[in-house]
Amino acid sequence: MAKPFKNLRDKMSPQAQNASEEKAKKMLSEMPLQELRKARQLSQKNIAEVLSTEQANISRLEQRTDMYISTLRSYIEAMGGQLDIIARFPDGEVHISQFKEIESLQNSKSAQSSG
Template sequence: MRKLDEVIGKLPPARRQKVEARAQELIAEELTLQDIRKAQKLTQQQMARSLKIGQDSISRLEKRSDMMLSTMRSYVEAMGGSLELVARFPKRAPL
């Protein structure tokens, strides 16, 4: 059985770069709200103050797998970011 590192190591440099770039995109897509908050060097207490809710609410929010877009937008904006929603359909430009 071959190891992934061996297979990737045999790819041309341009292809390796593409594979690495796509891997980073996929990893970025899987970040949790907690991961993003920590990357922004913010604590749950700081987020709670910014959103005017309790720290326990931040903890629960970060564990949710489903939430309203308005909640997600508020959370992202409290970290200094912006939230964008794009719908993609076959044979249509993104909406």
């Protein structure tokens, strides 16, 4: 019979508990798109409907190792998120903003073509 994790955790030293918690946080902060979608309790079909595409296309997208930023942004937004591109350097971080400008241009073009 399986024992509750809490029982095992209570027997761990405070250092081991802290190390376990840090590892869990790191694992949750870094995950592939497919795991992120599952963690948000969404199906490929849900994402496909929001993006007006087929489920098979979402499956292929989740397997890619290289894709357009606009494609990744659409996928993240379909899950209710927001994509932020950050460059990390030894002396600090920089949020890259030019992709937001591209999105604004795309939105205004699509508004003009539908109007």
